[in-house]
Amino acid sequence: MSVVARQGIKYSIIGYLGFLLGTFSAIFIFPYDMEFYGKLRYILPTAEMIVPIVVFGLSFSNVKFFSKVNADGKHHNMLSLSLLAIFINFAIFIGAYFLLNYLFPSLKESRLWEMKRLILPMVLVLALSSVFNKFLTNYKRIVVPNIFENFVPKIANLGAFCLFFFMGFAEKSAYGFFFMMFVISLLGYGFYTNRFEKIKPDFNLDYFKKDKFYSEIFTYSLFGFLGNIGNYIAIRIDNFMIGEYISFEENGIYSNIFSIISIIVVPQMGLFNISAPIINKVLANGDYDELDRFHKKTSLSLFFLGLVLFCCIVVGFPYLADFMKNGEDLRSAEPVLWILGFAMLFDLATGFNGHIISLSKFYKFNIVVMLILAVLTISLNMIFLTYTDLGILGFAVAYAISLSLFNIIKIVFNYVKFKVFPLGIEMMYALILGFLSINVAILLPDFEHNILNLFYKPSVVLILLFIGNYFLKIYPLDKFLNKDFIKSLFKF
Secondary structure, three states: HHHHHHHHHHHHHHHHHHHHHHHHHHOOHHHHHHHHHHHHHHHHHHHHHHHHHHOOHHHHHHHHHHHHHOOOOOOHHHHHHHHHHHHHHHHHHHHHHHHHHHHOHHHOOOHHHOOOHHHHHHHHHHHHHHHHHHHHOOOOOHHHHHHHHHHHHHHHHHHHHHHHHHHOOOOHHHHHHHHHHHHHHHHHHHHHHHHHHHHOOOOOOOHHHHHHHHHHHHHHHHHHHHHHHHHHHHHHHHEEEEEEOOHHHHHHHHHHHHHHHHHHHHHHHHHHHHHHHHHHHHHHOOHHHHHHHHHHHHHHHHHHHHHHHHHHHHHHHHHHOOOOOOHHHHOOOHHHHHHHHHHHHHHHOOOHHHHHHOOOOOOHHHHHHHHHHHHHHHHHHOOOHHHHOOHHHHHHHHHHHHHHHHHHHHHHHHHHOOOOOOOOOOHHHHHHHHHHHHHHHHHHOOOOHHHHHHHHHHHHHHHHHHHHHHOOOOOOOOHHHHHHHHHHHHOO
């Protein structure tokens, strides 16, 4: 657990620094032109939805089969062939995309077609980067790659926006900068991988032909692709549909709020990258008791930290919005913040449900639940879009419903198959403590200046949570708030 915690916190520190950059931009920069920001937040999520089609689950196969190919000295062989497959898949996708638009000319009226010259090349860059990213997790190297994964999108958004709005560059020039930042990220992945372990290109197929090993990889990749595309659609579809059917401005507002509340899930990303090999090993050994202990421990860690951050955000948001140029628009959309936050908290409480399934022999089940999630999210979005006037609030409700049902299905499945269960009574105590802290902070009188309230109210929440945790013994903070653990964080 110490390795997991140390790497997860390092990852989180970088994530929080990236979040601070994103928050600064959201407060002081992007409000000047929500429409252009909405365009940027349309481009990247749309590209990310297409990426799983091109990657076709190969990034996950580089984790799943790493132990075997590494033992045989063929891990670079697999990496090389995976990258080659990306180029082949991309060429096939491009051909199919243009053929589809030729056969159905009405598709050319979409904003995807309008921005294809930027979005399609970005798909290739992101696909190649994803393979390198997963390959490096096998060595428990997540800190440096996170710089490319977390900081680059923030810099790309900020730089492109500043070029367009403050420096008067044309949109095409701003988009060019946006794209080049992701190219630099890809080059960074390649350089770091080569520096860590010199890349040895090997495109020989003999090893994978033996005993039809390629068939096993293809099968796993296929099911990984189907599951992953469902996941990406469910996560990114909101930005795509808001941009297509409502407006870029509303997409900018929704993205702004989503970026603020998303700070609560940053540790989850880091902990999975370092936990995946551990989960894989425990599953291989069939030690389900240890899996249950690990599952409960990581779930509680994610939920408790997420709850602390959520409580601070919701009590501070009204005062934060007061400093933003479009603060009145954000305040009117505050229910979106609460709904998205609750959904994310429940997701954190379920821990690595989906990852346990995807790394087990039941990984095919992920296809079912991921596709259900994607279909449910799209369907609910269309229902709220067509039959209500809720706007982006409807998208938030749809997101919360689909994500919660998705997690409930996985909880039940994992309990039946592995007898693991992420939820515990400690989470209920933490939830009650969190709501009490929020209510106390809200009821306390405000200062005349909102800058004081912005720091004063969340501080009250933190103090109450710390005191409550001390007496209720919800989470063992003493294991981490000590000299030895803090010193260990600086050991790379």
